[in-house]
Amino acid sequence: MASTTVPTSPVTGSALLLIRFITGWHAMLALGLGLLAWLITQGELLQQDVLRPVAVGLALIGAVASLIAAPLVLRRDRRGRLLSMGLNYILAVGCLLMLLGALGLYTGLDLIAERFYSWAWLLVGLLVGFLIAALGDRYTHVPTTQALFQRMGNLIMAATILFLLLLMGLPQGLLALLSGLRTPWTLGLLGGTVIFGLAFWLFWRPTGARMFAAGERDAEVISGYLFIAPNLIGFLLFFAGPLLFSLWLSFTDSDSFKASFIGLRNYVDIFSLQLVSVQSPAQNANELLSRGYLELTRFGTLVIGARDRIFWIALWNTSVFCFWVTLLSALPALLVANILNSKIPGMQIFRALYFIPSIAGVVGVAVIWKWLYNSNIGFLNYGINQIIGLLNWLPGVELVPVAIPWLASQQTALASLILMAAWQLLGFNTILFLAGLQSIPGEVYEAATIDGASVWQRFRYMTLPLLAPTSFFVVTTTLITTLQVFSEPFVMTPTPGGGPNNATMTAVLYLYQQGFNRFNQGYAAAVAWVLFLFIFAVTLIQFRLQRRYGEM
C-alpha cells in the first residue's frame, strides 16, 4: 500500500534548530551510552558480574542505534525519525521504570498486596457507591433525582478510594517520594525520563512529522507500536529478555553472583560420553573410565560412561514419564469422551467430575497422592489388602498382605508418579476430545449407520480420522507438558533429590537442583536449553507425522 506523504515543510529557523539539536543530542547520547558501557565494564556501576555483559551489550546497541539515527535525522530521513523516536521512547520508559524501582514502588506494591486482605472490606464501599449511582438510571425521567443518585454514588466511591489510599499510606508515600527524589541517582533518572520523553514528543507531534514529510502510514505505524508498547515491553522484559539471558548464562560458569565466559564447556560436559569394554559383567567399569566419567549403562560388556550421569538418567526418566503419561491420559480420555458424548441423563455431572482433577493445583494433588501412596498408612495399600482379605475367604487362597513402598522403591516410584499425572491430565484431555467429537456432524454417523457400518467401523473409519486434529493437539500439548514435569517429583519424592536412586529425577528437577541447590546457574541454563531443543525436536517430529497422517 502506497503511503500518503505530506510535503516536506520548508525548513524554518526553529525547525532547523530542532533538527540540529536532535542530531547533536543523538551524537551525545551515543557518546554517553558508549561511556556507560565502558564504565560498566570497569565494574563501576554494576555490582553483579552476571548482568554486566548484558548491560554492556544493551548500552552498545543503544549507542550504535543513536549513532545511526544522528545523520539520518540531519538528512530529515523518515527512518531517522522512527529510530530516534523508538530509542528515546525506550530510554524514557527505561528511566521511568528504574526511577519507580529506586523509589521503592515495586517492593511497596508487594507490601500493599500482602496487607490488602485487611482492607478488603472497604471494597464494599465501592460496591455501594456503584449501586447507588446505577440506581439513578431508574430515574431517567427525573433528571435531578438521577443526577443526585449519581453524585452520591460517585462521592461514596471517591471517598472509599481516598480512605483506602490513606490506609495504604498515601501521605507517607508522598513524603517518601519527596525525600527519595533528593538523591542524585533518582534525580538523574527523573531528568532522563523527562529529557527522553521530551525528545520523543518533539518528533511525535504533527510539527515534527511534517519536518520529515511523514505520512499517514508512518503515523499508523507509530500509533500501532505505541498501542502494543506496554505488552511488547512486558514481553521483552519478562520473556524474551530472560530467555536470551539464560542462553548467555549457558555459556558461562555463573553461580548467580559472578560469571566468566567459558564457551561451550557446559554443553560439552553435558554431552560427554565414553565407551569402554569390560572383561566380565562383574567388573567395575568406573575403574576403566577416565577421571570424571561414571558408568551410565552397559550392554553386555560394552559400557557407556558419562561425565554427567545424572543428566542422562533425568532425560531418560523424563522420556519414560512423557511416553506413559501421554499414552495413559490420551487413550482413556478418548474412551471417556465417547461415553460422555452420549445423551444419557446426568452426563453433565460426569463431565464436571472428570474435569475437577485438571483444575486442582498440582502441588495439592501431589501431597494427597503422597499420603495415598504411603506404604504403612496409605489408602492404596489399605485397599489392596482389603481385597486380599476378601480373596482369602475363597478356599485354597492364602495371599499375604502387602506393604508396597510405592514412592520409596526404585521399581515403583516413577510408575507412581506416572499414574498420578495421567489421572490428573485425563479430565482435560477428555474435554478436548469431547469438543472434537461434538464438532463432528451427526448426519455423518446417521448415513454410516444406514449403510450398515458397525459401532467399531464407525469409530475406526469415521471418528478417529475426523478427530485427527484434536488428537494431534492433545498429544502435542500433553507431550510438552510432561516433558517439563517438575512438581510431582519435587513434592512426592523430595529427599534426596530425585527419589530412590534418582528414579524420579527429571530434567527440570535436575536443572532446578543445579541452579538453586548448587549455585550452578550457568550449567542449569545449559541443561534448560538442551531440554528446550529436545522438546522442540519432539514437537517437530509430531508435526511431521501429523502432516503425513493428514495427507493419507
Next chain:
Amino acid sequence: MQRMQRLLAWISLMAIMGLTLAACGGAPAAQPTAAPAPTAAPAPTAAPAPTAAPAPTAAPAPTAAPAESTIRWRTRPDNQAEIDVYQTISDRLDGELDGIALVYEPGGSEGASYQDVLRTELAAGTAPDVFWIPGTDVADFGTRGLILDMRSLADATDGYSDSDFYPGPMFHLTFNPENGSNGEVLWGLPRDVSTFALYINNDLIEQAGAPDPRELAAKGEWDWDAFVETAVAVTNLGGDVKGFGMNAWWANPGLFINSAGGGFFSEDRTACALDSDESIAGMEFASRLYNELNVAVPYGEDSEPPFLAGNVGMFLNGRWATPGTRANAQFDWDVVEVPAGPAGARSWLFWGAYVINADTKDPEAAWKLVQALTRADIQGQISELGANIPSRVSDEAIQAFLGFSPPANNQAFINNLANNPAVEGPLWAGSWPEFDAAMGARMTAVLTGAQTIDEYRANVCNEANQAFDK
C-alpha cells in the same frame, strides 16, 4: 452517560496514581514494634548470665549514630508456635537494642526450600541482614563471600568469647579456608544444636514384651543387638506395625556409619571415606534392618506419620521432632539414647548458625542482633518450646531445655551430646550438595534393596569424590 464515564475514568486514574504514590512509601508497618507485652518477658530464671551478655557499649560502633537502623532477620521455624516465639523475641529485642528496628521474617519450613529461596534472594540482593543457615552451608556461603566475617566485630566486643559455644560448631564457624587455621575468622554464631535420639512408643514395646530401652541404656546395655531385638519384637506384633523408622536423609544412615567407627570423609575432610571397612559395617547393619530383618518402614517413606499413628516402635529423629510428637502422639512415648555400635553410641551434633549478609548496610547493628539472639536467656526461651538445644555452653540454658517435658528423658539428648558426637559440618574443600546427592542416591539404593552392599562399596566413593573436583 458520557459524563459519568468520564468521571469514572478520572476516579480510576486518581486511584492508580494514588496507589503508585502510596506504594512509594511502602505499606504502613504491620504493627508497632513497641515494648513487648509483659507476658512475653522471660521467666526470671532465664535472665541473661552476666558473663554471657555482651556489653552494648563495647560494640565497635564509631559510626553508631543515633539514627534508627532497620535490620531484617530470618530463621527457619518448624511450626507456627516457633514463629510466634521468634516474633516475640524480635519484638523484645527491638525494644532492648537502642537505635535498631527489627523486622522478623519467618522463613519457610524444611519442605519449603528455605535455602533455595535464600540463595535466590542473595543473588537478587534482597536477602535479610541476618539469617540462619544450616551448618553444612557455611562453607558454601563463606567462600562465595555471601556472609560477613564477624571476627573484627567480635574482637572489639567485651565479653564475647568463642568458647562460650560448643566447640564442634565453632570449629567450622572459625575455620579459615585460605590457610586452614581456626580463630582468624568468624562466620556466624550457632543458633542451637541438636542430636539424634530414638523416639520410642512405650506401649508397643511393652506389648511386644521387649525390655525398656531406657532401662537398658541406663545399664549400658543399649547396643545394636538390643536395638535389633526390640525392633524384631515390635515388628512381630504383626499388621502394619514396624519396629523402626527413619527418614531418607543422609544423617540417618550416617548415624550407623558413625557408630560403627566410620565416617563420610577422610580425617582432613578432603576425600570420601564411605567405602572404609567401618563405614561399610555401618551401612551393612542399616541394610540388614531393611532388607534382611524387614523391621523398618521402607526407606524413602516418611516414617513420622506412621510413628505418630502408633505403628512404629522406634523412630530416629532430632530434637526438632519433639513439638510434633507432643502435639500428635496419642500413646505413651519418650526418647532414648541412640544404640551403641562397635564404636559406641555416636550421634550427630547438628547445628545451624546466624550469619550476617555480606551486603548488610549496618554490620554493627547486625552483629548486635546476632549476639542478642544467641544470649543464654533468649536460647532458653526458644528451648522452652522443645525443638532446640541451646548452642551456648551454659547450665542455665541446659536447665531450661531439661525442664521441657514430655519427653521425660530429655537427658538422652544431652547424653548423646556429651558422647563424642560426629559434628555436622560443611565441606571446605568440595561441594556438599554434590557429595550429598551422590551419597544419598547410593545409600537409598542399598537401603531399598536395589543394590548390594558390594556394588555400593565399589561405586559410592567414585561418585562422591567428584564433589571434591568442583
